[in-house]
Amino acid sequence: MKTRKRIFNTVFTAALLFLLPAAVKAQWSGSSSERINTLRMIADGDWERMPLLTLNSGETIEFSFDEMSHQYRRFTYHITHCNAAWVPSDLIESEYLDGFNDRPIDDWENSLNTTFAYTHYRLTLPNNEVKLKLSGNYRLSIREDGKEVAWFRFCVTEDMPNLAATVSGNTDIDTHKSHQQVDMAVSLNGLTVRDPEREIYTIVMQNRRFDNAVINPRYTYNNGNRLTFEHCRELIFPAGNEYxxxxxxxxxxxxxxxxxxxxxxxxxxxxxxxxxxxxxxxxxxxxxxxxxxxxxxxxxxxxxxxxxxxxxxxxxxxxxxxxxxxxxxxxxxxxxxxxxxxxxxxxxxxxxxxxxxxxxxxxxxxxxxDGKTGGETRPIEGDWYETRNEYNILLYYRQRGSRYDRLVSTLNITTE
Structure with missing residues (x-):
């Protein structure tokens, strides 16, 4: 029985590690049309904040973009719940949405006195027509005549106090030179976790970059209700330089x-x-x-x-x-x-x-x-431990028998 469980865990982890890097290549937003520009997400009025809402908190995200003409276009939006790998969850819409999908974006305005004519479109979520019922990852698709022209990714958290972390320039591969190392702890309080390797996983990003994100690093200690990630070489990041x-x-x-x-x-x-x-x-x-x-x-x-x-x-x-x-x-x-x-x-x-x-x-x-998808700062910007970076930690939980990944906790920390 233990051998079978060990094999299952290995297959599960391998599948997760295969899916996540493939899924995160697409980043936070994008467009398939040259007519769509300046895609923005502003969470609760804060333009510097991660595109993240707390579930049932009254917070909102404003999504906006410009279409490069003064001709009105009937854009609609479609919301999809995703797992931690940004792959659509095995849920029906009524399980994660309260309201209707595929509604038109009716907040738009033409540019005024500009050399480039454009129309500015805005959408706020949640709104009077649709609300989000579950935590997790969400993908917002912008469509015209049923064809996707742009998309956004955002997160909804339950904001449980399950994460703690520190960042240091004193790392396991150099001391105050070119890297920064994240140490973190995951509390399992409030969660029913029987097998953390199958039910708990984390994503750690530097300055919200997906191209160099660390996907589901292996914890170093498990004392039953706390997973500790210390001296974890996976969590050593090239420090980069200020932007x-x-x-x-x-x-x-x-x-x-x-x-x-x-x-x-x-x-x-x-x-x-x-x-x-x-x-x-x-x-x-x-x-x-x-x-x-x-x-x-x-x-x-x-x-x-x-x-x-x-x-x-x-x-x-x-x-x-x-x-x-x-x-x-x-x-x-x-x-x-x-x-x-x-x-x-x-x-x-x-x-x-x-x-x-x-x-x-x-x-x-x-x-x-060549042959890689992640960007390196070292050749141009250099890597310097003094750099003030923001680290974003996402903690997902899928209880045994559940069909979706809950985003139970997030943490942003900035090096000083």
């Missing part, structure tokens, strides 16, 4: 990290200061990858902020054996071809041009080696 930043809150003034502003009829262009590789820790009051839409002379930046082409330039000898991306929350953390940099042999620079909405942005350069 780079730029601000374009007015088309006619120069703000942070902007080298030039130009107007080539009919659109604006911004050339950022030429970036270089970091050779030391670079202190800055960044926002760990976040971005804020803002036009400093607007009554409503959502509809009055304009779009412009932003030109990124990185002075560097050509790297081989991989691809270089500019990344941040503004692109959902997606390491895709639209954000890949190209190399100019004559200028000896990597370059990328992105269409962005006016505002303040954090970004960094990630190197993805």
């Amino acid at each position: 780079r930043r730029f601000e374009i809150v007015n088309m006619h003034d120069y703000f942070r990290n902007v080298d030039r502003m130009s107007f080539y009829d009919p659109y604006f262009h911004a050339g950022l200061m030429k970036d270089t590789r970091h050779h030391a820790y670079n202190f800055d009051n960044d926002h760990n990858g976040r971005f804020l839409i803002r036009y400093n002379q607007a009554a409503d930046s959502d509809t009055e902020a304009d779009y412009l082409f932003v030109h990124f330039t990185l002075s560097l000898e050509r790297l081989t054996g991989g691809r270089l991306y500019v990344s941040g929350d503004f692109n959902g953390g997606n390491l895709t071809s639209g954000h890949e940099m190209t190399y100019d042999e004559r200028e000896k620079t990597y370059q990328a041009t992105l269409l962005l909405k006016q505002g303040a942005y954090d970004y960094h350069y990630l190197w993805v080696p």
Whole structure:
């Protein structure tokens, strides 16, 4: 019997580890249409907060995006409950929704006095037509004529006090050099756990990045009602560096990290200061990858902020054996071809041009080696233990016999 159980646990864990990395590649949000831009999730009015709600708390998330025309389009939304691997749960809608799916998005407004015409669409969840009944992961699909054009991922937690964690630059592989190590403890109080290897699993992210997330690390101690993760090499992260930043809150003034502003009829262009590789820790009051839409002379930046082409330039000898991306929350953390940099042999620079909405942005350069999907900070940004990172811990619980994964607890901690 023990042998059979051990085999089952091994198969279960292998299946989980197979599913999770495949599922998380897609990141927090994305679009299949070039007409859809600036996907945002603002949790309970806080633009810096993780897209996370507490179940039955009255909190809301505002989802928004721009469609690049003044033509009204009938977008609908569809909500799907997912397991910890972001795979749809084996539930029917009435088990996780109170209300109706596939409703139209009826909060929209055309842009005003902008060079790029766009329509701004907003949706708030929960709302008068639909409420969420269960904790866990959710996927919000935006559709036009039944075809998905954009999507968002968000979480609903039960906010149980089951997590504690610390972060240190004194790690099991180096001391105050280039890494940070997370130690954490999972309390099983309030949960009926007979087999933690099958019923409990965790995800640990750095600055909400899925590409380097640690999926279901193995605990080091189990004293019956507490799982302890100490000296766990899986929870050692390259420390990175503070995010780079730029601000374009007015088309006619120069703000942070902007080298030039130009107007080539009919659109604006911004050339950022030429970036270089970091050779030391670079202190800055960044926002760990976040971005804020803002036009400093607007009554409503959502509809009055304009779009412009932003030109990124990185002075560097050509790297081989991989691809270089500019990344941040503004692109959902997606390491895709639209954000890949190209190399100019004559200028000896990597370059990328992105269409962005006016505002303040954090970004960094990630190197993805051939054959891998996770981005590395070391080649461009460097890894420095002093970096102030945010670590996001998600604790899921599937009780024996249950058909879905509860998100029972979450914890965000920031290194100092």
